[in-house]
Amino acid sequence: MTTPFIQRPTRIQVDLDAISHNLRAIGDHVRVPVMPIVKANAYGHGLVAVARHLVAQGTGQLGVAFVEEGIALRQAGITVPILVLGGIFGPQVAQFLEHDLEITVSSLDKLRQVEAAAQAMNRKAVIHLKVDTGMERIGVHSESAAPLIEAAVASRWCMVKGVYSHLACSDDPRSAMTQLQLERFLETCAHFERIGAPMPIRHLANSGGVLHFPETWLDMVRPGIITYGVLPGDSARPPFELRPALSLVSQVVYFKVVKAGRTVSYGATWMAPHDTRIVTVPIGYGDGYSRALSSSASSSRGEVLIRGERHPIVGRVCMDQFMVDLGPQGSAWNEDEVVLIGHQGGDAIACEDVARWAETIPYEVLVGLNERIPREYRGG
Ligand SMILES: *Cc1c(COP(=O)(O)O)cnc(C)c1O
Numbered sequence: 070m071t072t073p074f075i076q077r078p079t080r081i082q083v084d085l086d087a088i089s090h091n092l093r094a095i096g097d098h099v100r101v102p103v104m105p106i107v108k109a110n111a112y113g114h115g116l117v118a119v120a121r122h123l124v125a126q127g128t129g130q131l132g133v134a135f136v137e138e139g140i141a142l143r144q145a146g147i148t149v150p151i152l153v154l155g156g157i158f159g160p161q162v163a164q165f166l167e168h169d170l171e172i173t174v175s176s177l178d179k180l181r182q183v184e185a186a187a188q189a190m191n192r193k194a195v196i197h198l199k200v201d202t203g204m205e206r207i208g209v210h211s212e213s214a215a216p217l218i219e220a221a222v223a224s225r226w227c228m229v230k231g232v233y234s235h236l237a238c239s240d241d242p243r244s245a246m247t248q249l250q251l252e253r254f255l256e257t258c259a260h261f262e263r264i265g266a267p268m269p270i271r272h273l274a275n276s277g278g279v280l281h282f283p284e285t286w287l288d289m290v291r292p293g294i295i296t297y298g299v300l301p302g303d304s305a306r307p308p309f310e311l312r313p314a315l316s317l318v319s320q321v322v323y324f325k326v327v328k329a330g331r332t333v334s335y336g337a338t339w340m341a342p343h344d345t346r347i348v349t350v351p352i353g354y355g356d357g358y359s360r361a362l363s364s365s366a367s368s369s370r371g372e373v374l375i376r377g378e379r380h381p382i383v384g385r386v387c388m389d390q391f392m393v394d395l396g397p398q399g400s401a402w403n404e405d406e407v408v409l410i411g412h413q414g415g416d417a418i419a420c421e422d423v424a425r426w427a428e429t430i431p432y433e434v435l436v437g438l439n440e441r442i443p444r445e446y447r448g449g
Pocket of ligand 1: 106235275276292294
């Protein structure tokens, strides 16, 4: 007889219906094709499961950061066009072609590498030219893009499907940077007309662009974080409703009374001011739940929901567990649900709250949640 395997009590719950809602809301708002971005394990939500769901919802193209992510999608049977957004590493170029992945070409050198690999494999490469309009990350500078555009258009081994750039400040609706980047981008795109070449798909807007800058939508948008219902910044209200798709939950594994004057966790940074009830939760920084959520006597950071009430994390977050103070009268039982991100009772903790407590951004909170935490999917 074999014993049934019971998973650890810590889980990520992904609401696929929330992702469908967000995808539909984005599409209705922009009315141009949408390329959802599923890099970094679909922002922690699970690359293959999310990609399959998006494709089932009618998504016509996906974006990832690295060729490995694109290959993982192909191996999972995803057949829609996939653009790899990251800078190409020369020795990997053949892998793009082998797996039918669209390539970001950001310089003449890179174009030559792609052409050489395409010729060697006797296969035409599908490329998107990357223009740098102010990010200074990858891309040919907008003012010197003409030779790259001409060479790419003339290339026998490349099909120029897109031309794109990336916005540096679009999460801030008041920033003048976005307008400047848009002007540089459009000026670069005009070169296709000047040389009489067909205009490829022009794409510029990330989540911030979708939310705050309609003039950046152009021929396609590339939303990442809002697909998952999380805002890229906290400065402005979204123009349509977004639904957070991810919840992070665990269960109490230990309950005890800690006497006044005893300290909790590594470094003894937190001391019980009076006799108090403390529970242990089995998730830690080894799962990607940040150690920056630790608290000490002088600063309180992370909070969780237990029995519908908020309670503070006390002491340092360990690799695999942390402690929560219920107070002298608090009650909880072993196996009670603990919500770290999501709803419980009438209260909720947003990914944005966790980011603020840890002094980081919601992106880092989401993508930090690693493969040690099992993911469960609902809806879809
Ligand atoms: C990550 C990324 C996006 C998506 O960014 P969000 O802010 O999550 O919407 C879009 N385009 C490029 C090039 C990216 O690297």
